[in-house]
Amino acid sequence: MKDMSEGYTTADGRKIGGTMMEMKNITLRFGGVVAIKDISFDIREGEIRAIIGPNGAGKSSMLNVISGFYIPSEGEVWFHGSKRPQMKPYQVAQQGIARTFQNIALFKGMSTLDNMMTGRMTRMKSSMAQQAMWWGKAQKEESEHREAVEKIIDFLEIQAIRKTPVGRLPYGLQKRVELGRALAAEPKLLLLDEPMAGMNVEEKEDMSRFILDVNDEFGTTIALIEHDMGVVMDLSDRVVVMDYGKKIGDGTPDEVRNNQDVIDAYLGVSHD
Amino acid sequence: MPDQLLFAIEVTLNGLMAGVMYALVALGFVLIFKASGIFNYAQGVMALFAALTLVGLQNGQVPFAHLINAIFGTDVHHFGWHLPAFVAIILTIGVMILLAIIVERYVLKHLVNQEPIILFMATIGLAYFMEGFGDMMWGSEIKKLDVGLPQGISESIDATTYNWFGYGFFIDRLDIVATVIAALLVISLTLFSQYSKQGRALRAVADDHQAALSVGISLRFIWVLVWSIAGFVALVAGIMWGAKSGVQFSLSLIALKALPVLMLGGFTSIPGAIVGGLIIGVGEKLFEFAIGPMIGGATENWFAYVLALLFLVFRPQGLFGEKIIERV
Numbered sequence: 129m130k131d132m133s134e135g136y137t138t139a140d141g142r143k144i145g146g147t148m149m150e151m152k153n154i155t156l157r158f159g160g161v162v163a164i165k166d167i168s169f170d171i172r173e174g175e176i177r178a179i180i181g182p183n184g185a186g187k188s189s190m191l192n193v194i195s196g197f198y199i200p201s202e203g204e205v206w207f208h209g210s211k212r213p214q215m216k217p218y219q220v221a222q223q224g225i226a227r228t229f230q231n232i233a234l235f236k237g238m239s240t241l242d243n244m245m246t247g248r249m250t251r252m253k254s255s256m257a258q259q260a261m262w263w264g265k266a267q268k269e270e271s272e273h274r275e276a277v278e279k280i281i282d283f284l285e286i287q288a289i290r291k292t293p294v295g296r297l298p299y300g301l302q303k304r305v306e307l308g309r310a311l312a313a314e315p316k317l318l319l320l321d322e323p324m325a326g327m328n329v330e331e332k333e334d335m336s337r338f339i340l341d342v343n344d345e346f347g348t349t350i351a352l353i354e355h356d357m358g359v360v361m362d363l364s365d366r367v368v369v370m371d372y373g374k375k376i377g378d379g380t381p382d383e384v385r386n387n388q389d390v391i392d393a394y395l396g397v398s399h400d
Numbered sequence: 401m402p403d404q405l406l407f408a409i410e411v412t413l414n415g416l417m418a419g420v421m422y423a424l425v426a427l428g429f430v431l432i433f434k435a436s437g438i439f440n441y442a443q444g445v446m447a448l449f450a451a452l453t454l455v456g457l458q459n460g461q462v463p464f465a466h467l468i469n470a471i472f473g474t475d476v477h478h479f480g481w482h483l484p485a486f487v488a489i490i491l492t493i494g495v496m497i498l499l500a501i502i503v504e505r506y507v508l509k510h511l512v513n514q515e516p517i518i519l520f521m522a523t524i525g526l527a528y529f530m531e532g533f534g535d536m537m538w539g540s541e542i543k544k545l546d547v548g549l550p551q552g553i554s555e556s557i558d559a560t561t562y563n564w565f566g567y568g569f570f571i572d573r574l575d576i577v578a579t580v581i582a583a584l585l586v587i588s589l590t591l592f593s594q595y596s597k598q599g600r601a602l603r604a605v606a607d608d609h610q611a612a613l614s615v616g617i618s619l620r621f622i623w624v625l626v627w628s629i630a631g632f633v634a635l636v637a638g639i640m641w642g643a644k645s646g647v648q649f650s651l652s653l654i655a656l657k658a659l660p661v662l663m664l665g666g667f668t669s670i671p672g673a674i675v676g677g678l679i680i681g682v683g684e685k686l687f688e689f690a691i692g693p694m695i696g697g698a699t700e701n702w703f704a705y706v707l708a709l710l711f712l713v714f715r716p717q718g719l720f721g722e723k724i725i726e727r728v
């Protein structure tokens with residue numbers, strides 16, 4: 129069964145395609161805790177889809193389900209029109225889904241460049257035996273990957289820290305390198321877990337610009353989690369709102385902003 | 401030059417070469433510890449098992465001969481062939497890779513996310529299992545290992561140094577070869593980990609599991625890879641040690657010497673394992689040479705451990721480890 133929902137055109141004239149990913153009735157339990165309760169939503173080709181909600185709402189858990197880090201207790205994940213079997217995170221990555229983490233997961237001992245080269249892991253084809261036997265060919269492949277990574281380094285304006293071990297970088301730059309590593313995979317779907325958390329205003333503006341540019345220039349579909357309503361309204365095409373593991377709203381930023389349940393969740397409760 | 405000094409230099413050289421051996425075994429520990437946080441107690445036994453397998457394959461021994469004969473009343477011992485050393489080495493590498501796959505499939509896979517102490521215990525079990533299994537497969541008698549490495553004191557070094565200094569250095573040719581091979585091994589491991597896709601994946605896993613998963617690295621594959629490499633390093637160590645003193649149970653005890661090396665070098669540092677091994681090799685020989693006679697000798701048995709103890713007290717992070725500051 130294929131679900132190819134009609135696309136739509138955004139206010140700024142970008143064409144959004146059919147359904148890329150569909151979450152169907154996802155429930156996730158940890159012992160007694162229900163982190164996600166029967167949630168369904170879709171992500172369409174080319175859009176920027178936001179998931180928002182107060183702390184502990186289950187946003188990260190949802191991203192972890194998409195990226196294979198968590199296995200849902202119930203429900204189905206559909207990708208490109210077919211039901212996805214249970215997958216390990218590395219298999220999901222190989223399908224063209226890259227991600228960042230809420231609490232930055234970088235290779236702290238490696239340089240920016242090496243982190244991003246590692247991000248190209250799924251794009252590196254030659255096997256170990258081939259690399260050992262055709263050293264020249266392997267070197268050629270390596271330099272092609274290097275070129276691709278350098279482009280992203282330029283794009284993210286991080287030339288100055290190419291050789292710096294990322295553990296020594298300030299928080300804001302680490303977030304940027306982590307985005308770079310995800311981009312290095314040239315993903316079809318990019319998952320960002322609170323890419324702007326803990327940043328100052330200037331850094332937030334930079335990050336917003338990068339996210340919009342990635343979507344615009346590379347046509348990458350993006351699902352991002354954000355805590356802050358304001359940022360989300362500027363960036364995203366459609367928004368899912370979660371609260372206590374349940375979906376309480378889904379629609380364009382304007383629709384969501386005027387949804388009474390959403391207003392209650394944001395005004396009534398202050399989880400942080 | 402005074403004779404005493406020349407003698408000390410000779411002792412140092414011999415110590416360096418013994419140190420290479422310690423470094424090799426320590427390297428096997430470090431590789432596995434870095435990639436999976438497991439202290440692999442079985443590393444020494446892996447060296448023994450690899451050497452036993454190599455000798456068995458080379459001599460065309462029938463595996464499990466005792467068992468087969470006991471069950472079927474037969475009297476099989478040898479296939480009656482003799483394999484060239486390099487063929488036997490390649491086959492043994494295959495066996496060590498198979499071992500890595502089995503360890504991952506039947507032990508590690510079921511213990512993911514367990515406490516380090518549980519994984520450590522599992523490797524203790526593995527060590528005893530492999531020791532018994534090796535015995536059952538190849539028999540427990542002491543075996544001679546001969547893969548064609550040069551043996552004996554190098555006469556040319558003896559003669560040359562005699563001409564230069566009027567004092568001939570006694571250096572074992574096997575030690576020289578072992579040093580060269582160990583150096584080549586370390587260089588190729590470094591190149592592999594710096595420049596190959598899988599090497600980069602290995603470093604990634606050693607650095608951050610979660611991040612490694614997110615870029616598409618399979619942890620199970622990395623574990624097989626790292627245990628295979630550790631098996632290969634164990635084979636090299638087993639060949640060197642076996643060529644020197646025969647293949648016998650005591651070979652697995654070189655692992656005990658790797659422990660003080662690790663305390664010096666740190667558990668996660670490859671350069672640390674190498675420098676630590678060399679320091680202990682040289683240290684114990686020089687100590688025996690300089691202080692040994694005054695306190696009745698046999699200091700080589702305990703020197704390494706006392707040195708390691710001093711390190712534990714004054715520099716617990718090892719030579720190259722970063723200072724550990726508890727986050728509060």
Ligand SMILES: Nc1ncnc2c1ncn2[C@@H]1O[C@H](COP(=O)(O)OP(=O)(O)O)[C@@H](O)[C@H]1O
Pocket residue numbers: 158161162163181182183184185186187188189190
């Ligand atoms: N690995 C886990 N084990 C147990 N509970 C978890 C785990 N991950 C998330 N949870 C629980 O699920 C709920 C949702 O958490 P999370 O998805 O991180 O929320 P959010 O990202 O919206 O802040 C919380 O109650 C949290 O404690």
Ligand SMILES: [Mg+2]
Pocket residue numbers: 187188189230
């Ligand atoms: Mg979260």
